[in-house]
Amino acid sequence: MSDEKKARTEIQSLGEFGLIERLTKTFRPNQKSTLKAVGDDAAVLEYGDNCLVVTTDMFVEGIHFDLMYSPLKHLGYKSIAANVSDVCAMNAVPRQVTVSIAISNRFSVEALEELYDGIKAACSHYKVDLVGGDTTSSNKGLIISVTAIGETEKSSVTFRSGAKVGDLICCTGDLGAAYLGLQILEREKQIYLANPGVQPDLGERNHLVEKILKPEARTDMVAAFRKNKLIPTSMIDISDGLASEIHHICSQSNVGAYIEESGVPIHPDAQMQAIDFGLDPITCALSGGEDYELLFTIDPEDVDKVKFLPDIYIMGEVVSKEEGIRLHTKGGNIHPITSIGWEHFQPTPNSDQNPN
Amino acid sequence: MSDEKKARTEIQSLGEFGLIERLTKTFRPNQKSTLKAVGDDAAVLEYGDNCLVVTTDMFVEGIHFDLMYSPLKHLGYKSIAANVSDVCAMNAVPRQVTVSIAISNRFSVEALEELYDGIKAACSHYKVDLVGGDTTSSNKGLIISVTAIGETEKSSVTFRSGAKVGDLICCTGDLGAAYLGLQILEREKQIYLANPGVQPDLGERNHLVEKILKPEARTDMVAAFRKNKLIPTSMIDISDGLASEIHHICSQSNVGAYIEESGVPIHPDAQMQAIDFGLDPITCALSGGEDYELLFTIDPEDVDKVKFLPDIYIMGEVVSKEEGIRLHTKGGNIHPITSIGWEHFQPTPNSDQNPN
Numbered sequence: 001m002s003d004e005k006k007a008r009t010e011i012q013s014l015g016e017f018g019l020i021e022r023l024t025k026t027f028r029p030n031q032k033s034t035l036k037a038v039g040d041d042a043a044v045l046e047y048g049d050n051c052l053v054v055t056t057d058m059f060v061e062g063i064h065f066d067l068m069y070s071p072l073k074h075l076g077y078k079s080i081a082a083n084v085s086d087v088c089a090m091n092a093v094p095r096q097v098t099v100s101i102a103i104s105n106r107f108s109v110e111a112l113e114e115l116y117d118g119i120k121a122a123c124s125h126y127k128v129d130l131v132g133g134d135t136t137s138s139n140k141g142l143i144i145s146v147t148a149i150g151e152t153e154k155s156s157v158t159f160r161s162g163a164k165v166g167d168l169i170c171c172t173g174d175l176g177a178a179y180l181g182l183q184i185l186e187r188e189k190q191i192y193l194a195n196p197g198v199q200p201d202l203g204e205r206n207h208l209v210e211k212i213l214k215p216e217a218r219t220d221m222v223a224a225f226r227k228n229k230l231i232p233t234s235m236i237d238i239s240d241g242l243a244s245e246i247h248h249i250c251s252q253s254n255v256g257a258y259i260e261e262s263g264v265p266i267h268p269d270a271q272m273q274a275i276d277f278g279l280d281p282i283t284c285a286l287s288g289g290e291d292y293e294l295l296f297t298i299d300p301e302d303v304d305k306v307k308f309l310p311d312i313y314i315m316g317e318v319v320s321k322e323e324g325i326r327l328h329t330k331g332g333n334i335h336p337i338t339s340i341g342w343e344h345f346q347p348t349p350n351s352d353q354n355p356n
Numbered sequence: 357m358s359d360e361k362k363a364r365t366e367i368q369s370l371g372e373f374g375l376i377e378r379l380t381k382t383f384r385p386n387q388k389s390t391l392k393a394v395g396d397d398a399a400v401l402e403y404g405d406n407c408l409v410v411t412t413d414m415f416v417e418g419i420h421f422d423l424m425y426s427p428l429k430h431l432g433y434k435s436i437a438a439n440v441s442d443v444c445a446m447n448a449v450p451r452q453v454t455v456s457i458a459i460s461n462r463f464s465v466e467a468l469e470e471l472y473d474g475i476k477a478a479c480s481h482y483k484v485d486l487v488g489g490d491t492t493s494s495n496k497g498l499i500i501s502v503t504a505i506g507e508t509e510k511s512s513v514t515f516r517s518g519a520k521v522g523d524l525i526c527c528t529g530d531l532g533a534a535y536l537g538l539q540i541l542e543r544e545k546q547i548y549l550a551n552p553g554v555q556p557d558l559g560e561r562n563h564l565v566e567k568i569l570k571p572e573a574r575t576d577m578v579a580a581f582r583k584n585k586l587i588p589t590s591m592i593d594i595s596d597g598l599a600s601e602i603h604h605i606c607s608q609s610n611v612g613a614y615i616e617e618s619g620v621p622i623h624p625d626a627q628m629q630a631i632d633f634g635l636d637p638i639t640c641a642l643s644g645g646e647d648y649e650l651l652f653t654i655d656p657e658d659v660d661k662v663k664f665l666p667d668i669y670i671m672g673e674v675v676s677k678e679e680g681i682r683l684h685t686k687g688g689n690i691h692p693i694t695s696i697g698w699e700h701f702q703p704t705p706n707s708d709q710n711p712n
Contacts, residue, residue, distance in 0.1 A: 009465035011493075020491050022465065023472045029485040031451050033507070036487075043487035045452060047507070048404015056503060058456040058490045095387050096401060100414040100501055109365035109378065116379045129385040131392075131399035134414045134501075135376050137367075143494070145414060145456055145501035151389070151403070 039252070040160050041089035041237055042150070051157050053150045055086035061141035068192075069185040069200075072111055074213045076118025079144045082239065084126045084217035085292040087150030089237040091158040091222055094128045100145040102138035115144075126219055156226075158235040158296065163253035167233050167297040169316040170306060172221050174267040175242055176274070176281060179288020180205075181212035183277055205269040215292040221311070230305040232296035243286040245295045246325055247339035253297075256323040259337065261330050263315030282329070286337065395608070396516050397445035397593055398506070407513050409506045411442035417497035424548075425541040425556075428467055430569045432474025435500045438595065440482045440573035441648040443506030445593040447514040447578055450484045456501040458494035471500075482575055512582075514591040514652065519609035523589050523653040525672040526662060528577050530623040531598055532630070532637060535644020536561075537568035539633055561625040571648040577667070586661040588652035599642040601651045602681055603695035609653075612679040615693065617686050619671030638685070642693065 011019055020038065029037045035051065036044035042055035059065060059079050067075075080097060087094040099119055103112065123130050128148065188200040217237075225232065234253055236245045242264070246257050266274075266281050274281040297318055298306060306312045325337045367375055376394065385393045391407065392400035398411035415421060415435050423431075436453060443450040455475055459468065479486050484504065544556040573593075581588065590609055592601045598620070602613050622637050630637040653674055654662060662668045681693045 007466060011459065011461060011463065011465055011468070014465060016491055019465065019468070020489075023468055023491075024486065024489075027476060027479065027486045029487065030483060031485045033451055034485045034487055037485055038488055043452065043454070045487070045505070047406065047408060050403065052403060052408075054452070054454060054488060054503075054505070056454045056456050056488055056490055056501070058458055058492050058499075058501060060458050060492055060494050060499075062495045063458075063493055095389055096399065096410070098399070098410060098412045098503060100412050102414055102416050102419075102499060103367065105367060107367065109367055109370060109375065110363060112367070112375070112379055120383060123383065127386060129387045129390045129393055130380060130383045131385065131390055131401070132394055132410060132412055133376075133380075134412055135372055135379075136414050136416055137419055138416050138499070139418045140496040143414075143416075143458060143499055145412070145490075147410075147412060147454060147503040149401070149410070 036159065041086040042092075044090065044157055046154065050151050051092070051154045053087055053090040053092045053152070053157070054147065055083055056145065056147040057083050057086070059144040061143065066189070067142070068189055070213060072114040073118035073121070075144070076115040077122040077214055079146050080119055080122035080126065080128070081215055081217045082292060083146045083148035084122070084128065084219065085237040085239065087148050088218050088222045088294060089158070089235050090150065090152065091156050091225065091232065091235060092150035092152035093222065094126050094148055094150045094219065096129045096131045096149045097123065098132040098147045099130060100134040102136050102143040104138050104140055104142070107142065126217065156231055158232045159252070160234055160236050160249050161252040163234040163249050163255050163297040163318045164299070165255055165318055165320050166300060167318040168300055168303060168314050169246070169257055169259060169295070169297055169318060170312055170314050171238065171242070171265065171293055171295045172218050172311055173291065173293040174265040174270065175238065175291050175293060176284035176288045177208045177211040177267050177270045178215060178290040179284050180270050180273045180277070181208035181210070182290075184209060184273070185212065205273055207267055207269045208273055212290060215290060217292055218294050221294055224309050228305045228309065230298065230302055232298050235294055235296035238291045238293045238295050240289045241287045242295065243337050244339050246337065249295065249297065250321070250325050253318070254321055256319040256321050257316055257325045258319045258323065258328065259316035259326070260328050263313060265313040265315070282327070392515065397442040398448075400446065400513055402510065406507050407448070407510045409443055409446040409448045409508065409513070410503065411439055412501065412503040413439050413442070415500040417499065422545070423498070424545055426569060428470040429474035429477070431500070432471040433478040433570055435502050436475055436478035436482065436484070436504075437571055437573045438648060439502045439504035440478070440484065440575065441593040441595065443504050444574050444578045444650060445514070445591050446506065446508065447512050447581065447588065447591060448506035448508035449578065450482050450504055450506045450575065452485045452487045452505045453479065454488040454503045455486060456490040458492050458499040460494050460496055460498070463498065482573065512587055514588050515608070516590055516592050516605050517608040519590040519605050519611050519653040519674045520655070521611055521674055521676050522656060523674040524656055524659060524670050525602070525613060525615060525651070525653055525674060526668055526670050527594065527598070527621065527649055527651045528574050528667055529647065529649040530621040530626065531594065531647050531649060532640035532644045533564045533567040533623050533626045534571060534646040535640050536626050536629045536633070537564035537566070538646075540565060540629070541568065561629055563623055563625045564629055568646060571646060573648055574650050577650055580665050584661045584665065586654065586658055588654050591650055591652035594647045594649045594651050596645045597643045598651065599693050600695050602693065605651065605653065606677070606681050609674070610677055612675040612677050613672055613681045614675050614679065614684065615672035615682070616684050619669060621669040621671070638683075
């Protein structure tokens with residue numbers, strides 16, 4: 001045998017979910033207040049009569065956002081909305097957030113005030129309290145870490161793992177818009193870099209650009225579920241694309257899924273923009289990310305509870321695991337849906353490369 | 357008047373606490389579960405019969421730690437211990453943590469496993485559950501963001517604001533050791549950089565190096581308080597140095613403080629090492645950071661409850677605000693104690709400089 005060399009596994013080879021699984025698999029919760037630890041949109045803790053859900057997300061400049069086209073105020077708003085969306089995915093009501101930032105000295109106090117104006121607008125809109133955080137310097141760029149706490153009755157919590165064969169698969173809003181909005185912004189950025197004098201042409205498809213820059217968490221839907229006494233059997237928020245999320249629900253519920261392409265809600269602007277870019281709209285809906293809509297399953301007996309709710313679309317059915325996860329296209333074909341989420345761990349040109 | 361130019365205030369001009377104050381002063385908590393938002397070691401939330409405390413900290417490579425002398429396992433341990441220390445400062449028992457990391461692709465999966473080995477060791481030692489987190493890539497270095505949740509009865513929560521004139525000022529453990537440990541590591545780093553063949557000489561003062569690399573949160577003290585039915589009138593953890601922390605207690609309690617130099621606990625190794633470096637030991641105790649000991653005040657009637665507890669030192673008395681914050685030196689002089697905490701916001705040579 002050659003001399004022993006310590007193995008080096010590249011993070012990209014595992015992907016985000018594989019990495020989390022590998023790093024956390026040996027952790028065992030011991031507190032009786034911990035009902036659910038790692039593995040859903042949020043942790044579920046039992047304190048008092050109700051359950052708390054706790055979720056956290058980190059946003060890194062150059063990875064999750066580009067300040068060339070993300071105004072700081074929108075970024076602040078979005079960092080809260082994305083976490084509130086995870087609280088919604090547990091069918092809970094958001095209550096508190098903490099916000100930590102690491103910033104390089106290229107940011108002025110005024111720039112940070114813009115960021116916090118957006119955070120404040122989101123806190124006000126979602127009725128959550130900013131209760132803490134940390135502020136420190138970074139060597140490069142802006143990093144935002146948000147933790148959100150929500151509350152709900154124990155009987156109302158929705159996990160990814162509750163989908164049953166025969167349940168209906170539903171989603172809120174429309175899908176693929178954020179991805180297409182990002183493509184518009186990227187196109188205009190390239191044009192601007194080549195010709196700094198040219199004004200950006202964001203077209204008339206404001207819905208797409210708004211979806212990427214200032215998405216909303218669906219607290220309205222959680223409220224509508226409550227009003228209609230509907231508890232989804234499973235739920236997840238669509239941050240990495242429908243394909244990735246349906247895979248999470250199916251794998252954690254041990255089921256398959258059958259989705260009708262004609263049932264997947266795509267905004268007319270997204271349809272048109274996809275065609276302009278030479279993309280297939282359903283691919284954008286399946287693989288695009290950051291829509292922050294809710295994907296959920298309901299017992300078929302509850303169908304009347306959602307039928308008359310606005311902005312909810314029934315797009316398929318939960319089937320047995322053996323049937324897999326498939327899409328029935330408008331053309332009448334049946335394709336397996338592969339899990340293509342957002343993969344953050346691709347080498348980037350400006351990543352540092354020292355071995356460690 | 358000249359043409360209006362948007363004002364640019366440098367972050368360094370405000371310092372960390374000034375910046376937090378400026379960014380969060382217009383936020384008003386609205387949730388009835390929010391008992392205390394920004395401004396203490398942790399937020400205090402009321403859920404059920406008990407209170408939860410929530411605290412968060414961010415650790416940035418090159419700012420808070422140097423991987424040249426911080427083993428990843430120790431770093432993981434310390435990131436949990438530092439947050440648990442904030443939970444202790446509220447007189448609460450830690451229950452859950454979330455850990456988010458942003459990493460550049462210079463880190464291998466094996467390197468991250470070392471980090472998580474340390475996180476796991478700390479979770480096990482402090483009996484806290486890892487319940488969530490986020491894992492993403494960074495453009496540069498390693499960033500760790502931890503949020504910790506603790507629990508206590510409402511009547512036991514200790515704020516920074518409860519110190520009363522006549523209270524005794526106490527602290528746990530010993531002060532200044534972490535700062536001196538850091539100086540030893542920095543010295544050895546410089547020697548190594550000049551002569552890579554030389555083995556580091558950490559001397560026999562292990563206590564100092566251990567205090568900086570693997571500090572412990574004083575959960576044992578919170579348990580001892582509980583056992584002895586002692587509720588401090590105010591408490592804070594010493595992460596930025598005694599001088600900074602006593603200023604926080606005094607300003608939030610609207611009092612002054614009189615501290616006896618002879619009462620400030622300094623480990624013999626720290627005494628010796630300070631002298632070797634040509635430093636005044638009391639200056640290291642006052643201005644060094646990261647000791648993660650507890651600074652607290654007690655009602656004088658409770659003195660018998662602490663007198664026989666190990667590792668607690670009475671070092672002064674709370675006085676009126678008008679008397680200021682002063683140190684009575686061993687030489688018999690009285691000096692005002694200025695608040696010199698750790699200031700993160702100094703320009704660093706490798707910070708990016710683009711205006712924004």
